[in-house]
Amino acid sequence: MNLIQKYNVAAPRYTSYPTVPYWDTARFTVQDWEHRLQGAFRAANEKDGISLYIHLPFCESLCMYCGCNKHITVNHAVEAPYIRALLKEWQLYLQLFGEKPRIREIHLGGGTPAFFSPGHLAELLDGIYGSAELLPDAVLGFEAHPNNTTPAHLEMLYSLGFRRISLGVQDLDERVQYVINRIQPYETLAAVVHNARAVGFSSIGFDLIYGLPLQTPAGMESTVQQVMQLQPDSISFYSYAHVPWIKGVGQRRFSEADLPADDEKRALYELGKRLFTAHGYTEIGMDHFALPGNALHDAFRKGSLHRNFMGYTAARTSLLLGLGASAISDCWNAYAQNEKNVAAYQQMVNNGALPAVRGHLLDxxxxxxxxxxxxxxxxxxxxxxxxxxxxxxxxxxxxxxxxxxxxxxxxxxxxxxxxxxxxxxxxxxxxxxxxxxxxxxxxxxxxxxxxx
Known part of the structure; x- marks a missing residue:
């Protein structure tokens, strides 16, 4: 038996330990979470500050590879009520903390953050900034869909301190894009990269996936070569997680027969890794590559790279506060996850209750x-x-x-x-x-x- 056959078993990605399926939810209470969070906040706020992850779950269309918590709609009337709920949740935590938070990091994730208008995103961020201290070296970033990230989004976010953008590329082969329902021409991606750099964004990352249906070595090499023309500062090279028992209804344009076999999938990874390395990228952690000078690369070299529910980050804090439907908070010795359903999340917050519905207290x-x-x-x-x-x-x-x-x-x-x-x-x-x-x-x- 070769190593691929031996080790290609179900395995966590370890954005947390214990992993979410192994949380002892029976022992978790919101009161215990509040108690541990208050102690962690005081220590983190005094030392390094805190991190914020804000989940913006709406998308106009379904990407058939996606395992994120998302809400598919073309009705943009959902924006304003959700922004108001986020700010109310933030106020609930401010009351719990009792002092002004010092923010080291903010990450806007999704869903599709640019589903929201620049005005609504500005309203959200202004509401948070108005009751917190944004540290001078704060790291602010957001996830971006090339098809709907406009110059207005980029200019507004830059004006509010954002310097990092993570673009969901996945694959540039048109056949693959069709079958995963993520059609975005290279020219669209290149325009967003050009606009982001022109505005002043200093860290541009790409997300790529290997193991998608219909992927071939030739297609992967073509995708990487096109990506190299744009020189992203960092690359996330994720293994496609085929988990139809979780998200099967979205996976209808392809069958199991369209997926690369185990050896073929490993070959796609090795091909991508070899091409990244040849273009000067360093492997800095699981699934991640970065150019020298990038903050993640420098943190890896110094041994200070950190990993949490946002992925890899150079801004290490001991408290990550998650706002929004399904968002997970981590105060190092406890985890708490918000209600996943958007309507139920908004109702809880509007009724003055923290929306944490499950979690784990670490021993x-x-x-x-x-x-x-x-x-x-x-x-x-x-x-x-x-x-x-x-x-x-x-x-x-x-x-x-x-x-x-x-x-x-x-x-x-x-x-x-x-x-x-x-x-x-x-x-x-x-x-x-x-x-x-x-x-x-x-x-x-x-x-x-x-x-x-």
Whole structure:
């Protein structure tokens, strides 16, 4: 059995530990969340400030690969009520904090943030800025769909401090674009990149996906070569997560037969990685590549790269506050997720209630294992003091890592585990070695997409 066959198993992406399916929701209460959040806020606000993730769930059409929480509509009358609800939720947290937040980072995610008019986005951001201190080196970014990100959006967001834009490219092959319902010509993408740079955006990232239906090596090479003409500062190169048991109704233009086989999918990844490297990009973490001088690249080199529900970030904070339907907050020792349904979310907030409906309170073992998994995904290594090995969960992790070491994916030394270059494509499997909650209750049904 080759390594692809052996390790292409269902595996989490580890934006959190424990992963969401393993949260102990029965022990979670909003009161416990508020208590832990208040303590975390005081410490974070005094030290590094806090991060904000704002979920803007609306899209005009359905992209058939998407696993995000989204609401498909062409009715833009939904904008104003949702903006008002976001600002009310923000006010609920301000009352809880009792002092002005110092903001280190804001990320607008979706959905499609540019579904909202520039005026409504300005209303949202002005409402947040008016009751917070935006730190001088704050990192502000947003996710962008090339088809509806206008010069007016770019100019308004730049005027409010935004310097990072992440463009959802996915693939530039017209056949692939059709089958995933994401039709966006290269010329449209190039125009947004040109406009963003002309306005002054200093960090432009592209999201690409490998393993999509109908993808071929020739098509992938063509996509990457076109991307290289635009020289994005960073590239997210995600594995397509085929999870029809979660989002099957949207996946109707293709069948299983249209997906690349395991070996073919791995070859697409290796092709993309080789082309990125040839053009000066460095692999900086799971699925991510960046040019020297980019903030993510520099953070990786310094060993300060951070990962949370927003993905990789150079702005490390211990408190991420999620606003909006389905948004997840993380105060390091607790997680809380908002109500997913947009109408129910708005009703809760309008009634004066925090919309957190489920979460997890991390215990000491969770915190230890979280630190190791995050280190592996951000630095490709982790280490511990000799006393740490006394933890049963860590000892069990070491037992699982030895099989990975036999396959050349990691090197184990006293107090340290190092991911080898050959092991980097298997980083999700390596993270799983530390996932005590998963191994104690192996799922009977598939919960996660496959690792490769």
């Amino acid at each position: 000491a073992e969770d915190l230890l294992l979280r630190r190791h998994i995050q280190a592996l995904l951000c630095r490709f290594e982790t280490s511990w003091e000799p006393v740490g090995i006394r933890c049963i969960a860590l000892q069990e992790s070491m037992d699982r890592l030895r099989e990975l070491e036999k396959d050349g994916l990691v090197e184990i030394r006293p107090g340290r585990v190092q991911v080898t270059p050959e092991g980097r494509p298997f980083i999700r499997n390596i993270g799983m070695a530390f996932d005590a909650r998963l191994w104690r209750k192996v799922p009977e049904a598939q919960l996660f997409s496959t690792a490769i």
